[in-house]
Amino acid sequence: xxxxxxxxxxxxxxxxxxxxxxxxxxxxxxxxxxxxxxxxxxxxxxxxxxxxxxxxxxxxxxxxxxxxxxxxxxxxxxxxxxxxxxxxxxxxxxxxxxxxxxxxxxxxxxxxxxxxxxxxxxxxxxxxxxxxxxxxxxxxxxxxxxxxxxxxxxxxxxxxxxxxxxxxxxxxxxxxxxxxxxxxxxxxxxxxxxxxxxxxxxxxxxxxxxxxxxxxxxxxxxxxxxxxxxxxxxxxxxxxxxxxxxxxxxxxxxxxxxxxxxxxxxxxxxxxxxxxxxxxxxxxxxxxxxxxxxxx
Numbered sequence: 260x261x262x263x264x265x266x267x268x269x270x271x272x273x274x275x276x277x278x279x280x281x282x283x284x285x286x287x288x289x290x291x292x293x294x295x296x297x298x299x300x301x302x303x304x305x306x307x308x309x310x311x312x313x314x315x316x317x318x319x320x321x322x323x324x325x326x327x328x329x330x331x332x333x334x335x336x337x338x339x340x341x342x343x344x345x346x347x348x349x350x351x352x353x354x355x356x357x358x359x360x361x362x363x364x365x366x367x368x369x370x371x372x373x374x375x376x377x378x379x380x381x382x383x384x385x386x387x388x389x390x391x392x393x394x395x396x397x398x399x400x401x402x403x404x405x406x407x408x409x410x411x412x413x414x415x416x417x418x419x420x421x422x423x424x425x426x427x428x429x430x431x432x433x434x435x436x437x438x439x440x441x442x443x444x445x446x447x448x449x450x451x452x453x454x455x456x457x458x459x460x461x462x463x464x465x466x467x468x469x470x471x472x473x474x475x476x477x478x479x480x481x482x483x484x485x486x487x488x489x490x491x492x493x494x495x496x497x498x499x500x501x502x503x504x505x506x507x508x509x510x511x512x513x514x515x516x517x518x519x520x521x522x523x524x525x526x527x528x529x530x531x532x533x534x535x536x537x538x539x540x541x542x543x544x545x546x547x548x549x550x551x552x553x554x555x
Contacts, residue, residue, distance in 0.1 A: 262352050264414055265289060268322035270315050270338050270345060271359075272299050275385065276328035278393045279358070281307045282418040293318035293338070315339070316348035324414060325349060328358040328385075331503055332365045340372055351377035356411055358399075360384045360439075360504050363429035363511060366402055370428035379407035382428060383415065384435035388496050390482075396420040400438070402430035436508045442542070443505060443525040445479050450545035453487055458553070463488045483543040490550070495541030498532050505529070 265288065269280035272294040280303065284290045290309035294300040300311035312318040315338040319325045325345050329335055335357060339345050349355065355373055357366070357380075366382035373380035381403035391397045399419040401408055408424040415422045425434045452475075456466045467484045470476070486494065505526040512519045528545055535551065537544050 262323055264323040264410065266291065266322050267414065268293070268318040268325040268345065270318060270325065270327045271329040272303050273328065274389045275358070275392045277303060279328065279418045282395050283414065284309050286417045288414070291318045291322055314343035315345040316343040319345035319348035322349070322353065324354045324356065324411065326356050326358060330359070332361045335359050335361055335365060335369070339369060346372060346376065346378070349376065349378055354379040354381070354407055354410055356381045356383050356415070358383050358385050360435050360507070361432060362507050363432040366429040366432050370403065379404065379410065380428060381407055381411055382431040384431055385419070386435065386438050392418060399423070400425055400431040400434040402426055402428045402432065433511070436511055439501070439504045440508055440519060440522050442479065443501070444521050445477050446542055447525045447528065447545055449477070449479050449483070450487070450543070450549055453484065453546055454549040454553070479543070483541070486541070487543050487546045490547060492537065492540035492544040492547060495543065497539045498529050498542055498544060499538040501542045502526060502529050502533070
């Protein structure tokens with residue numbers, strides 16, 4: 260019989276992890292947190308209770324489930340299999356879930372490391388951004404064993420509105436790659452459409468009000484068109500993170516011999532935004548790039 264999950268550890272309290280861990284505390288779970296910047300972990304405990312710990316290993320000790328949400332493959336390795344990593348504090352029968360958007364290779368690597376210690380593993384990248392994390396409305400794409408997914412799903416449901424097992428370890432990351440590929444093309448298309456409307460002298464808001472009701476409508480259009488029209492980008496999912504994600508997509512595509520010409524092109528457009536100083540701007544800042552080109 261599977262061990263009931265009552266105590267969880269959450270490692271990584273960035274713009275996503277902070278509210279995600281908060282939902283677990285509000286749901287009545289005992290939450291142990293670790294963050295590289297200790298002051299942020301201390302602030303989280305003031306906001307939600309629980310306890311903060313000096314290393315991932317300490318946070319993971321005694322936890323039935325350990326959740327990780329950090330930056331990239333190297334960060335995940337550091338907090339899981341590195342010195343004082345979470346795996347060194349976890350016990351047989353516990354479960355590790357990685358919410359980081361990372362490579363499928365890393366997911367398979369962590370799955371193998373967990374199996375050696377009798378620990379379950381899921382790669383479970385998320386989509387929905389900071390807004391989705393705060394509202395408990397994330398889409399969570401999971402890879403791993405069905406039994407591990409069945410144990411974790413009720414917990415993930417505290418901040419996920421759609422939690423789906425996609426296949427074996429690595430399948431969650433591969434699905435997230437599809438997600439980012441689709442978003443890249445959508446945002447560029449939206450940027451070009453709004454730019455065209457502006458150059459044509461149309462009322463951009465009225466244009467969106469009309470076309471959003473038809474086949475052109477999308478989450479990006481609904482949630483980003485107003486800030487794009489107003490040239491506001493100090494929010495949302497940073498260009499630097501999108502380029503990290505698209506790099507993972509393009510590397511995987513090369514191995515699979517999958518052709519991603521538009522994704523590769525949009526990745527270079529984001530490189531232009533970085534050169535403009537927009538590494539921390541929202542991904543919708545592709546419109547600012549077009550406006551800048553139009554003013555040359």
